[in-house]
Amino acid sequence: MPGAFEGETVTRRRFMTGVAHSAGGIAAMAFTLPALGFALGPIFDREPFQWQIIGKPEDFTELDYVTKAITIVAGIGEAGESIAYVRRRDPEIDTEPLFKHDNYVLNNFVALSSRCMHLGCPVRYVEAAERFICPCHGGVYNFRGEVAGGPPVRPLDRFYTLEHDGYVYLGPRYSVNSELERFSPRDPGEPLDGIGQFLYPARFSTSVLPSTANLPAPPAVSGT
């Protein structure tokens, strides 16, 4: 090989070039990879979710929704708040099964998320029509939160609810398909029927159903 000493398989110049480039590459990776991980970390980070008190059982009826301000993300004020529409479960129309979690029977209260399942605008409940209506692109949902018209791709998301110590607690959000079967929470615009549940997989970041071991205590003064 020209430029190489007897028995060398790589010239010194070539070796030196390789070492310099490798050192530069390692140095660049040393700050690029941590920075990238830093930016991408939230995708893999599971957010904790705390059960919260939304009222007493007698606040809710089967016939009408009560609007409740709830906290989605704690500590950031209004930007972390949202609305849940809550009513008592009516066995006549709510055919989806109840289920047990840590000795509590869940979802005796139906709590619908106000996020439209088209693109996430806030829907409002119109009592006279018994419909949820979205102001952005005209999505309409019926009394059970199923799509009645417009662009939404699935029924309104729901929150887990349980009754404890005379209070109604609201848990994390979950998504439902058109049969009202439960799925881990998806974002709006992602259908869950048919192939949809595979096109839009569950995320690492969404909460699992949290333990009921540390439910927040009811307020000291009853009813506040």
Add this chain to the structure above:
Amino acid sequence: MPLPKLLGRTNPAEPGHADEPKPAPIEAAAEAGITVVDWIDERTALSPGIRWLMFRKVPKGINWAYTLGSATLFAFLNQAVTGVFLAMYYRPDVSGGAYESIRNINDNVFLGQFVHGMHKWGASVMIILIFLHMGRVFFFGAYKYPRELTWIIGVVLLILTMAMGFTGYLLPFDQRSYWATIVGVNINNTGPFIGPYMGDFLRAGPEFGATTLSRFYAIHMLLIPGIMAALIGFHLYLVTKLGISAPPWVKAHEPEAVTEYVEV
């Protein structure tokens, strides 16, 4: 008292100028500008590059439509300068501080409403100019060989400008900003397979959270402008290197050899 040696020192003559007489102080003062430019150019050799960039031949028949690229560049510079100064007063605080700081800029800061307006309306102007520039390049056929790469970089710049519009829209943090961002992120999420994870990346979590605003702010003022500045530099290098294409209605001058009449 004699002067210190240092003050009385004379610099050695420049090579090749040893026998020239020194100019009188008044002449030296009159030519101070030339002297400074010469001093810099002797050390940097920038003037051929500047001549190459600024004084180049352009084809016959070019018109005002050819200034749309420069207009877009100046719209970008307007955004960069006003953005830097808006950052002096803006606070990306999700629990109310962001909105308050914008209100302060608009209501209290001297020229604040003007600079904010320049940035806000300048953003729309930039998008309009980009599309006019793009239309000129398309309808004049200026994207053809050998300028394909200039076109591709231009398209990337268009997409990055759109991303600037998307991330910048959240920053005033009023109701319109908030819900437009919710909708925009959810549109991202409808991409199959990776969409849901892109949403988590943009929001820094499963919901609009404590660091979503600062994340958008960092992308808006640091990440994308840096990439855009680099790509604009490369875009301009290609424009200069390849030259400007003639408008399609100007016929290319035919070579002499073809038009020459031959007696038979």
